[in-house]
Amino acid sequence: MPRSRPLVAGLAVAVVATIATAAPASAHDKLISSDPASGQTLAEAPSAVSLTFSADVLDMGAAVVVSDDGGTDWVSAAPMVDGPTVTAALDPGMADTGYEIRWRVVSSDGHPISGVVPFAVGDGKPADAAEGTGSGGDGGGVSVPDTAGAPDAGADARSSTQSSTQTQIAQEGEVPWRVVLVGAGGAAVAVALLALVQFLRRRSDAGGADGPGDDPGSSETV
Amino acid sequence: MPAPGTGAGSGRGGMTGSTRRQFLLGGAVAGVGAATAIGADHALNTTPSTEEASVPLNGQETVPFHGTHQAGIDTDAQAHGLFVALDLLDTTDRDDLARMMRILTDDAARLTQGSPALADSEPELALSPARLTVTFGFGPRFVARAQGEAPGWLKALPSFTVDRLLPEFSDGDVLLQIAADDPLTVAHAARMLLKDARSFASVRWSQQGFRRAHGSVRPGTTMRNLFGQVDGTSNPAPGTADFDQVVWNGEGWLAGGTSAVVRRIGMDLDKWDRLDRGGREQAVGRFLSNGAPLTGTNEFDEPDFEATTPIGFPVIPEFSHVRRARSENPAERIFRRGYNYDDRPAGGAVSRSGLIFVSFQADVARQFVPVQTRLDQLDLLNEWTVPIGSAVFVIPPGCSEDGFVGDTLLTGKQAPQ
């Protein structure tokens, strides 16, 4: 009993730590504002969208998509990076409906980050922010470091810490079976090899010095 | 692969060593069960017999010197690599070059096989070759002095915008790539060769590099650089037709040779420290854990550049190193065989480290330059790396026992077939 309490406490700490580190690392730049803002409904179609980050982002890898419900991208030209601000011009003729600004930039520390900012035009309704993760408190939308996960490896936004944790869990879950299978297979092969080795040894002991070990091309040749 | 166990009792350390190593490797791959069986094998054979009384020493392992190609290119990379560039003396003419290469070839032929060089003043240091290889390369001026026909690509690389090249790590007339699994072996071989070269040339630069020590990881394991990245996954495998096509040149006196690009790449580890794991993986496009592409699970999985994140951006960013280094053109491939370096820190920093990037390819202009041009234009990894040295050499073919490295250039001798 006296032992289990520290253990439980330790687990609790570990869980808390995991949750804590699962939040977006503060080293990356954050989206601090956007135009339109997250959830905003505009009376008229905008001619451009702009995103402002907490620091100058790299003039590399910035990508912005403004997508309507049907998946049409209304961005008309490659986004412009100016210090902390990324601007993307839009095609005219956007209908009254909900849109998403999907963005990705490389933050000043070299870390790619991405996110979604919903907005609407006219009597359209903004699309829901991505569900269940993150907070909209970064000035709107969801802003997370891009994950290094497989594309189908989970829902929307995860931190890389979560991602790698999940990966590890998945691998550990596999290991016992693989060990058993590989071990069994290996044992079978090895036993066969062992028999062969014994057989060859006996034969070469009997047969004298004609072993195949003199093959000059056996290894490490030019 | 010879049958396991046939090396037992052969009495020659080198062969016994390789055979046994391959057997052990096979066992490791087979897994836990195999390890048990190896134990059984060991128990069965140690009790009555006198075989395998001693553990083979990796210091006794040798790599053949003579042959169609020079060693040290398709040789599984040794733990320690030293790269030395020489400047020819103004007085060194074509005949001198032949004399120099005769002498250096003889030194290398002996030392790589575990024999002292002629006039070796520390002959005991030669007795543990530890897979020593010596690979010779020639710079543009060497070929000009030899009055030979230089391949069009034998010249300094085009200047790239990322370059901050220092003369003390660039160019040179002769390249010596000296590599072994023992640093003392490398040092002795280098000294012997440089003593014999001093009548003809002077040292221009020298770069010392390392990988994992011998025996630390399985042979053939892709190296890691000091960023922690698995570095060299997409290399063609030595011994395959693919490798032969990427690496060996077939033209004229160069038939059986290749080219070497040696670039010193400073890596800003302090800046890299500020980037978290996910960001590091995106910069490269591979997982740090095992080098698998971000769209895969195993190191050698093919990257899927079409895969996108839930909001539509590429899982492997288009600016990641692996994406940018990959060409649609299958001809634009190279074989990398680099080494890490870790210099004494200066100026208050805690590291001054990087990579001695070494690549072999049949044609620098056709294979290397397009790749580097793409990386120069866009590669997120450029945020943490800066090329500070660069040199291009032609690597002549190997030689036969009655010839010397460079004889096809210097005497018109036919390349060994």
Next chain:
Amino acid sequence: MNNQLTIRQSKTQSKTMTASTSTRLGALLAAAALALAGCGTTVGATDGGADGSASSAGQSVAIADGWVKAAGSGMSAAFGGLTNSGSGDVTVVSATTEASSMLELHETVENEAGEMIMREIEGGFVIPAGDTLSLEPGGNHIMLMDLTDPLEAGEEVAFTLTFSDESTYEFTVPVKDYSGANENYVGGDPEPEMGDADAGADGTGTEG
């Protein structure tokens, strides 16, 4: 993968196979008979014996790992392992080469002060049957007293040894750059300097 040439002489092969744990330097030198591989060096024997015996000294002796020290002018020295594979002792009484107008056979001995000095050997080098005489810096060597031309690294120099039975043995060795082997020879004047010790300090002016 393995396109390695197989122009291996049996003697050379014995060299490449000696990478065993138990290898000792001496064994290496002895086993490396004719191992001047890689430089196109040729080794030839001339039978100068008159008696028609199958084993004149010139036929019994072979050099391994021979070399001669590079020098611009003046003196130099030649080294290597001379192995007598015959059944009787042989004696080298003289050596000649076009590279020097005068050669001497030198030995190293201890003088009364306990210093090692070199001097011309009386009666020549005796190589017992089955034995190897090592000519090496600081030890026995063939002294080139007066070079006719500079000896440049990588050149090859032919020597002819003459034995007490008047048979001869010719061999060719490469020239090597070498800082030691500053053997000086000061005729009968008892101020000889030996070999490699302290060579850097004062030996350069008369570098062999």
